[in-house]
Amino acid sequence: MGRIIRWWPLPVLILLLIYPWVYREPYFHVLGFNVLLFATMATSWNIMGGYTGYKSLGHSAFFGLGAYLVAIAANQLGWNPLWSSPILALVVTLVAFGLGWIMVRTSGSAFVIATIAMLLIFRLLALNLRGITNGAPGLSQPLPPWTPEFSRMPFYYYMLIWLIIAVATSAYIRHSRFGLGLLAMHDDEGKAEMVGVHTTLYKVLAFGVSAYFVGLGGGVWSYFSTHISPVFAFDIIVGVEMILMTMLGGLGTVWGPVLGAFIFIPASDLILFQFGSTTIHLAILGGLMIFILLFLPRGILPTISHWLEERRTPRTAHTGARSMAEMQDKRSAAVTSEIKPAGDYDPVIINNKQETL
């Protein structure tokens, strides 16, 4: 049974693929796009906030940066956002590397506040560098070339592709040596440093990667919205929602942010629809966050997995360093491994099998 469950992404993927054809109204396409957009960005944020534990509250700085870069490129250079977004997101990543290198000297609360300051500085720059950004009124860009009846669908599928890539990246990192280092740092940074983990480099890398998909999301969003302005592009709430979704689904897990987005965005839309006022929405958002932080700090997925596994043998962080012998027990294959005395190791690949976990 476990074998079958392992393939669950496939039917879900099929459902996601046919969703826009089943639900034809533009409203559903917009909703779907938003879900996919935020799922992608939350997954990205989680790479820094969940794996390393450094929770950036100012990640919408990268969202806005991506949005503006793409909008400006569309207007000045005629670059179509669909292909310029992934490229300009690299610029965002470079900026994140630079800022990250400065900011990771701090720790804990200082880091969080610094990210807020960073966001506010970006917003002020966007408001005031009128020559480049057109200031408070914002920037418009050309409409997409496809016909109105399909207006939102291409965005939906485009974002779906990037969601898959983002999740794949997140999963890959988590099971790599890099990810192991990040999780170790999260546990005890000083100890990790002492056993040879280059903590500063790791943090900067994680920060930069975590900015990539957020910047990309910003770029796509700017095309989707056609018009962007500093207040909306650099809105702190966008970053907060990324955090909320990640925490809801499960901080530090691969699928947690995705689950969180799939739950939160439709629910949030429903609340907005129900009450019709953004201030009530804000109040509920705040209240929800408080609730999750107090009562469900681990998020849905880890709570479920913890509950399930307390009934079996307790497991741990499921990094790539899970014992292969343990996995091979399940396949009941006999592994003859040669255990050499300490101090005499060469990277011999035993049984000609190099397993990537």
Place this chain on the structure above:
Amino acid sequence: MTPLLHTENLVRRFGGITAVNDCSIIVEEGSITGLIGPNGSGKTTLFNLITSIYKPDSGNVYLRQKKITQVPSHQLCHQGLSRTFQITRLFWDLSVLENMIVPVRQVGFRSLLGPGMHRYEEVRALDLLERVGLEHLKNQPARKLSFGQQKLLEFAAILMSEPDLVLLDEPAGGVNPTMIRFIMDLIRSLNQEGVTFLVVEHNMSVVMELCDHILVLDQGQKIAEGPPHIIQSDPIVLEAYLGD
């Protein structure tokens, strides 16, 4: 025998207190060197200075004659220097095996993106775990281990990076006599395989039996050094411990 590690006139103050005061010590390669002294004599501070947790106010640290003062801690690990902590530090949410895999001697960019654990790493880790008797706990989260098991894990894990010099901060602290014996045998056998040790320890019988050379610190300064039988009967040492 060449000095593997030596410090030169290390000074470190905390506000009005000089914890380490013009301290110059030598650790010979291949030795098991003890570092003793009454409480507050600066032993752990010295360790922290050597491993770049603290920055000295003056003075230097040398590894194989090369200055390592202020070299970032992770690089020290790459150069073959490892340490344990007085209060055991592990990655509590990671498994025993994962704890073993984290320490690295050499990591290049490509291996960063590589799999979480290579076959040869796992084999080496399991071998070390077996050596300390923890192999059966390899998938347990570190926080579920007993105190003694945690100490052993910390010790075993730092061996993964194949250090040349290991700084042990009270390896026998809070541990039962059988375990103490076990740890001493482990240190001795590793020493025979070429690992140099600098051991801070309060348990005198352990120090006298285990170490071939002893350094005595008092109030941040080295007040005596020599083989155990000399130190045992040195009046200066006795006075430092017993006071006036």
Place this chain on the structure above:
Amino acid sequence: MHLPSANVLIQVALVGLLTGGVYALMAAGLTLIFGVMRVINIAHGAFLVFSAYITYWLFTNYSLDPFLSVIVTVPLLFIIGIVIQHFMLSGVRNEPGLTVLLTFSLAIALEGIMGTLWQSTGRSIRTWYTSEVWQVNIGELTIRLPVVRIAGFMAAIIALVLLYLVLTRSDLGRAIRATIQNKDAAQLVGVNIAWVQALTFGIGLATVAAGGALFSLIWTFNAGSHEEWISKMLSVIVLGGMGSLPGAFIAALIMGLTESVAAVAMTSYISPIVFYLILFLTLIFRPQGLMGTVIREG
């Protein structure tokens, strides 16, 4: 950057200092809360606006002068503070990222509630004295200072002196200072940490209530203003050294002064950027600020 005349400069500098005094009162609670509990209360700005709204409500419905309405707002926020600390903050692991998120969520929730209750109209209190200006001529210089700012400064000083007296002369104050210095040691000598934390949070919010009264007279606000003000207050306490009351005071005066002078000497949009840049750079390069203890956290 064009330099205005000496007259304008001196006047602007004085107004800046007066404003700084009010900033100090607003930020005092924030730094105190951090000192005792290592919690960065992002909701401090929201509570500032909240007390301003209460003050405004009392003024428009009961004609209660803001300087007097503190009789209502200060105890009210004191109690709210104790309740929040006890029920919300005490049960949570004191992981720094976590408490920041929690207080941030509180701020957002408050913004939503206030916005629902009072809509987005900008509010401000206008009394008979709000447009009064006190003019003094010294030699060739003519200094004109808004009465409100002078009164605000004096009220802030009085409140801060009171706070200082409580901290240095009372048993509670001693317990608070002990907890700031070394929580574990304080506990060992019998200080009830849970109570100290709850009371400190209450005091913190009480000071911001007083600040809110002054705030409502000097500035215009709505539910969304809290974001701008928490950034200012954070800048003040980071610069002054988190946990240090004297540091916050000095930093607030500096902030008020530079903000005021920069506004006339440079184009006005630079000044908020300056705030955040100072905050940012201080956090990175000198996290202990001017007078605080080094933030040694995990």
